[in-house]
Amino acid sequence: MRASLIKIAAVGAFLISSPNAQEAEAPDEASGLAAWAKIYEIFSDERCASCHVADGRPMWSGEHYGGTYKHPMYVGGSPELLLGHPGLMCTTCHMAENAQKLHGPPGAEVWHLPPAEMAWWGKSSTEICEQVKDPTRNGGRTLAELQSHVAEDPLVAWGWAPGPGRKPAPYSAKETADFLVAWSASGAPCPPAD
Amino acid sequence: MQLTINGKNHEVDVDPETPLLWVLRDEVGLTGTKFGCGIAMCGACTVHVNGQPRRSCSLPVKLVDGDITTIEGIGTPDAMNAVQEAWVENQVAQCGFCQSGQIMTAAALLSMNPEPSDDDIDRAMSGNICRCGTYPRIRAAVHAAAAKMRGA
Structure with missing residues (x-):
């Protein structure tokens, strides 16, 4: 045990004194922006952004719909009602797992909308980037909590397992969490507004 | 599999993936609940599970997590809801x-x-x-x- 501690201390001292390590510790904006570009590719993908909407009306999008539409059946319109309306809750149709028919309801545990302040639909890379760093617009999360939310939340995980015939979000939950780690370690830079 | 339907217990021997609608209609004989689209788009198959509306055509019976009420259970021709x-x-x-x-x-x-x-x-x-x-x-x-x- 003691030998291990000495070894760790020695490695630590080497890292602290290493010029490369010092460079690595400094925020590296270019690699941070590269990680963010991948995160934006994921967050703005229709599989994620279709439910991150401002007006409480999720989108139906994907090739199998032949276009992009607001969810029919007069769903939504009350952004504060994230679980649906009395008499027509999200879970009236959306079950704990995906329907096995293409136009049947997709499903995951506790199907619901994110709050309106987390809306991503139609927003730019800069806007979403500033938003996900802002605890008032990201569910009160630190960047570390954001990483675990992406890596572990079952409804987020649905984006990569959306059921038969639906194109999943790019990359994977694990890769997305890794991109968030890399972005955070580089100071979480955001691209300049166009 | 045990189901509580309109206050009565029923033992059914079905594939767990069977939509609840077909258990109600074909196994239990409650035909008031209708098949419309089969993909939860039309609402004809709506029943309650724990008092909440669910589309029985798309709900595999394995996912039923409470007491079921059908149209037969909320009232009868003689004692309507x-x-x-x-x-x-x-x-x-x-x-x-x-x-x-x-x-x-x-x-x-x-x-x-x-x-x-x-x-x-x-x-x-x-x-x-x-x-x-x-x-x-x-x-x-x-x-x-x-x-x-x-x-x-």
């Missing part, structure tokens, strides 16, 4: 195929909101399609049922 009475009094049904689903959604709405506005009714009922277009009568009947239930 307030929603069923209002349906008759307002002569809502035309062909009638969708009405058991409509009534189940209306009953669930009124259990959560005893005095719904027109918009509350439209938002609850818009997942239940009526190809005869009886929507104005549906809305009137929901208001009438609400008044009955409030004792107004």
Whole structure:
């Protein structure tokens, strides 16, 4: 045990004194922006952004719909009602797992909308980037909590397992969490507004 | 598999992936709940699970997590539920195929909101399609049922 501690201390001292390590510790904006570009590719993908909407009306999008539409059946319109309306809750149709028919309801545990302040639909890379760093617009999360939310939340995980015939979000939950780690370690830079 | 349907226990021997609708209709013999689209788009198959409306055509029986109520369970021709009475009094049904689903959604709405506005009714009922277009009568009947239930 003691030998291990000495070894760790020695490695630590080497890292602290290493010029490369010092460079690595400094925020590296270019690699941070590269990680963010991948995160934006994921967050703005229709599989994620279709439910991150401002007006409480999720989108139906994907090739199998032949276009992009607001969810029919007069769903939504009350952004504060994230679980649906009395008499027509999200879970009236959306079950704990995906329907096995293409136009049947997709499903995951506790199907619901994110709050309106987390809306991503139609927003730019800069806007979403500033938003996900802002605890008032990201569910009160630190960047570390954001990483675990992406890596572990079952409804987020649905984006990569959306059921038969639906194109999943790019990359994977694990890769997305890794991109968030890399972005955070580089100071979480955001691209300049166009 | 044990299911509680309209207050009675039923033992059914089915594939767990079987939609609840077919268990109700083919195994238990409750044919008031209808098959419409088979993909939760039309609402004809609506039943309650723990008092909440669910689309039984798409709900695998393995995912049923509470007591089931069907149209047969909320009232009978001799002792109708307030929603069923209002349906008759307002002569809502035309062909009638969708009405058991409509009534189940209306009953669930009124259990959560005893005095719904027109918009509350439209938002609850818009997942239940009526190809005869009886929507104005549906809305009137929901208001009438609400008044009955409030004792107004």
